[in-house]
Amino acid sequence: MSNRELVVLGTASQAPTRARNHNGYFLRWDGEGLLFDPGEGTQRQMLFAGVTASQITRICVTHFHGDHCLGLPGVLQRIALDRVEHPVQGYYPAEGREMFWRLRHAAIFHDTLPLTERPVDAYGVIAATPGFRLEARALSHRVPTVGYRLTEPDGRRMLPDRLAALGVAGPDIGRLQREGQLEADGHRVLLDEVSELRRGQSFAFIMDTRLCDAAFELAQGTDMVVCESTFAEADAALASDYGHLTAGQAGRIAAEAGARLLVLTHFSQRYEDSGSEVLLQEAVSAFGGEVVLAGDLDRIPVPRRAR
Numbered sequence: 001m002s003n004r005e006l007v008v009l010g011t012a013s014q015a016p017t018r019a020r021n022h023n024g025y026f027l028r029w030d031g032e033g034l035l036f037d038p039g040e041g042t043q044r045q046m047l048f049a050g051v052t053a054s055q056i057t058r059i060c061v062t063h064f065h066g067d068h069c070l071g072l073p074g075v076l077q078r079i080a081l082d083r084v085e086h087p088v089q090g091y092y093p094a095e096g097r098e099m100f101w102r103l104r105h106a107a108i109f110h111d112t113l114p115l116t117e118r119p120v121d122a123y124g125v126i127a128a129t130p131g132f133r134l135e136a137r138a139l140s141h142r143v144p145t146v147g148y149r150l151t152e153p154d155g156r157r158m159l160p161d162r163l164a165a166l167g168v169a170g171p172d173i174g175r176l177q178r179e180g181q182l183e184a185d186g187h188r189v190l191l192d193e194v195s196e197l198r199r200g201q202s203f204a205f206i207m208d209t210r211l212c213d214a215a216f217e218l219a220q221g222t223d224m225v226v227c228e229s230t231f232a233e234a235d236a237a238l239a240s241d242y243g244h245l246t247a248g249q250a251g252r253i254a255a256e257a258g259a260r261l262l263v264l265t266h267f268s269q270r271y272e273d274s275g276s277e278v279l280l281q282e283a284v285s286a287f288g289g290e291v292v293l294a295g296d297l298d299r300i301p302v303p304r305r306a307r
């Protein structure tokens with residue numbers, strides 16, 4: 001099992017279909033689990049996907065249309081029911097404070113949640129750990145909406161043959177990583193001589209929005225970008241009326257931002273019978289890179305490091 005993967009819980013916009021649950025996405029990233037936009041039915045989809053409430057460390061809601069949040073009451077109560085003890089952070093647009101409160105208290109339960117609500121009212125970095133920083137940007141929808149990006153800091157990859165050649169071994173390797181240099185066999189060894197840059201990986205989550213600068217910024221250079229693609233180009237007028245993207249626009253975001261893997265989701269039910277292949281084709285021709293048309297319960301590994 002990859003330790004960095006996207007588990008797709010649902011892919012339908014607005015209304016679920018026979019084949020697609022409301023939105024829901026679980027990003028497994030080393031020891032953390034980020035649940036994005038739990039729509040209706042997310043708790044049960046988690047069961048099918050083998051995701052447990054105890055794996056959730058953060059919940060990120062982009063906005064408060066039902067397909068992105070109606071699963072919160074069930075998921076939150078499940079976290080309490082399963083007696084999850086580790087802290088869980090909840091992010092959502094600050095304008096939705098009252099809406100989050102209503103969802104959290106939609107039914108009777110003893111609220112022992114280890115949940116800290118972190119309404120997003122300033123854009124930029126909203127959380128930082130040694131492993132990554134989480135950022136939020138305002139998108140352009142019909143209601144306050146934020147997109148998210150997770151970025152791992154760049155690091156250094158140690159080169160075993162260089163270490164051996166310069167006589168650095170055992171605990172000295174860790175010391176060299178911490179201190180940047182050390183004395184070995186009577187000469188000074190610099191970290192740069194025995195290691196190379198290891199680029200941090202990154203992930204972006206761009207839901208309901210029109211084309212806007214923030215979408216390109218969030219996607220910039222990412223290894224994986226999950227992007228709504230509600231409509232096909234033939235319905236571009238509907239997309240702009242309702243504040244959504246077409247698949248071609250999602251492809252353009254990935255292309256101009258230099259993303260590596262584009263995951264399309266949040267499909268209108270109008271393509272249920274005709275098939276969503278047209279969306280895939282339109283995104284592929286706009287992007288030119290790898291595109292995945294997400295299906296419920298898909299597991300999509302974050303691509304291996306590009307170096």
Ligand SMILES: [Zn+2]
Nearest residue numbers: 013014067208
């Ligand atoms: Zn939506």
